[in-house]
Amino acid sequence: MGTLLIQSVIPELGLTKDFLAKSNFYKDLTITGLFVSQPQIPLFFGVLYYLFLAITDAYLINDSNKVVASRQDL
Numbered sequence: 001m002g003t004l005l006i007q008s009v010i011p012e013l014g015l016t017k018d019f020l021a022k023s024n025f026y027k028d029l030t031i032t033g034l035f036v037s038q039p040q041i042p043l044f045f046g047v048l049y050y051l052f053l054a055i056t057d058a059y060l061i062n063d064s065n066k067v068v069a070s071r072q073d074l
Contacts, residue, residue, distance in 0.1 A: 013040045 035042055
């Protein structure tokens with residue numbers, strides 16, 4: 001159910017059916033699943049995951065710089 005809602009929001013990100021067919025993506029495929037049928041969804045969530053990590057790291061680094069600066073004032 002959740003995947004159905006997300007499918008309408010996530011663009012193909014260049015992984016159109018035509019592109020995948022021309023690049024022989026389906027040629028020797030013996031498996032099925034989300035990675036095969038709609039590769040843009042796991043790709044999108046990978047981008048979100050690493051974006052979340054980068055923002056978290058930037059926040060923590062910025063926060064630790066504030067702590068170091070306040071200790072230098074003592």
